[in-house]
Amino acid sequence: MCGESSSVDINVCSKWQNSLSDLIKEYEPLNILNTDETGLFFKCLPEKTFTLKKEKCHGGKHSKERLTILLAVDMDGSEKITPLVIGKSAKPRCFKGINSFPTKYRSNKKAWMTTELFNEWLVSLNSHMKREKRHILLFLDNCTMHNNAPPLSNVKLQFFPPNSTSKLHPLDMSIIHNFKTFYRCEVVKSVLDSLENQQNVTISLLTALSIIDKAWRAVTPLTIDSCFKKSGFHSPNQIDVDDTLTEFNTEPSLWEALL
Numbered sequence: 420m421c422g423e424s425s426s427v428d429i430n431v432c433s434k435w436q437n438s439l440s441d442l443i444k445e446y447e448p449l450n451i452l453n454t455d456e457t458g459l460f461f462k463c464l465p466e467k468t469f470t471l472k473k474e475k476c477h478g479g480k481h482s483k484e485r486l487t488i489l490l491a492v493d494m495d496g497s498e499k500i501t502p503l504v505i506g507k508s509a510k511p512r513c514f515k516g517i518n519s520f521p522t523k524y525r526s527n528k529k530a531w532m533t534t535e536l537f538n539e540w541l542v543s544l545n546s547h548m549k550r551e552k553r554h555i556l557l558f559l560d561n562c563t564m565h566n567n568a569p570p571l572s573n574v575k576l577q578f579f580p581p582n583s584t585s586k587l588h589p590l591d592m593s594i595i596h597n598f599k600t601f602y603r604c605e606v607v608k609s610v611l612d613s614l615e616n617q618q619n620v621t622i623s624l625l626t627a628l629s630i631i632d633k634a635w636r637a638v639t640p641l642t643i644d645s646c647f648k649k650s651g652f653h654s655p656n657q658i659d660v661d662d663t664l665t666e667f668n669t670e671p672s673l674w675e676a677l678l
Contacts (some may be wrong), residue, residue: 432586435579436651442577443652445557449498450555451652454491455590456532459599461486462625464592464610486624488631489540490590490598491557494647496640502631503540506530506624513625520625521632534564539567548573560584592646594638601634 421668443451462484491500505529514520525536548555554573559565561578568576579587606622609630613620624632 425484427583427586432583432591433582435583435587437650440653443674446554446556448494450553451558452491452500452555453494453589453647454489454500454594455560455584455588456487456489457590457595458632459486459488459602459627460484461602461624461631462606462622463603464606486627487530489532489537490595491544491554491637492590492594492638492643494589494644494652496638496643499635499638499643500544502635503536504531504628505536508624511624512625517625520628522628524628530538532564534567537564538567539568541571541574545571545574558589560588587650588654589643589646589650592649594643594646597638597642600633601637602630605633607631624629 421426431585460483487502487505489505501523503525506524507528509526523540526532527536527537527562543556549572554575556575556577556578558577565576565578585591609622609626610620
C-alpha cells in the first residue's frame with residue numbers, strides 16, 4: 420500500500436469529525452467552503468482503445484504538459500468558485516486577441532501554486548464575500564503555501580489535521596475525480612470532432628480553459644453534498660438528500676457514443 424490514505428490516523432479523523440459540528444454550527448452551508456489544488460495533464464487522452472485482432476495498433480507518448488488548478492466549492496454545492504488555473508506561459512500565443520477568459524489564469528516557471536498566488540486568490544475571495552456581505556469558513560489542508568495568509572475580514576481559515584485530507588477533504592473524496600472525468604470526456608469529444616472534420620488534433624491552453632470551466636460546471640450539487648457528508652460535514656439546517664454518490668455522473672448514452 421502506498422499513498423497518503425495508508426498513513427491516516429483513524430483516531431485523529433474520528434476526533435476531528437466529532438468536533439466538526441461545533442466548528443460549523445454558526446455557519447450556513449452556503450458559507451462553508453472547501454478548497455484544494457490538483458494537477459491536470461490537460462492534453463492526455465485515454466490510455467485504452469478498441470482494435471480488431473491482427474490489426475496494427477500503436478500508442479504514442481503521453482503528454483506531460485501540466486496545469487495546476489485551484490478549486491473551491493461550498494457545502495451544499497450551490498456555489499462553485501471560478502477555478503484558478505496556473506500554467507507555465509505568461510502570454511500563450513492562443514491568448515492573442517482574447518480579452519476575457521472562462522477561468523482565472525496565472526503563470527510561473529513550474530506551473531505550481533505558490534504562497535503569492537494563493538494569497539492573491541484569498542484576497543480576491545475575501546473581496547467577493549465582502550461585496551456580498553458574507554462571512555465564510557474555508558476548510559483547506561496545511562501545506563506550506565497556505566500557512567502565510569494575509570489578514571482577511573470575511574474569510575476564516577480552518578485547517579484539516581496533518582496527513583488526513585484523504586479521509587476528511589470533501590474535494591478529495593470524489594469531487595475532483597468527478598471533475599476530471601468530465602474533463603477527459605470533453606477532451607475525447609473534441610478530438611473525435613477534429614478527426615471527423617479532418618482537422619489537426621490540438622488541445623490548446625485556451626481550449627483547456629474552456630473545457631475546465633465546462634467540466635467544473637458539470638459537477639452536480641448532489642455529488643458535492645455527498646462528498647461533504649462522507650467527510651463528516653453535517654449541518655442541522657441542511658435538508659438531507661440521497662447520499663448515493665455517482666462518481667461517473669455522465670449520461671450512459673454519452674459514454675457509448677465515445678466507444
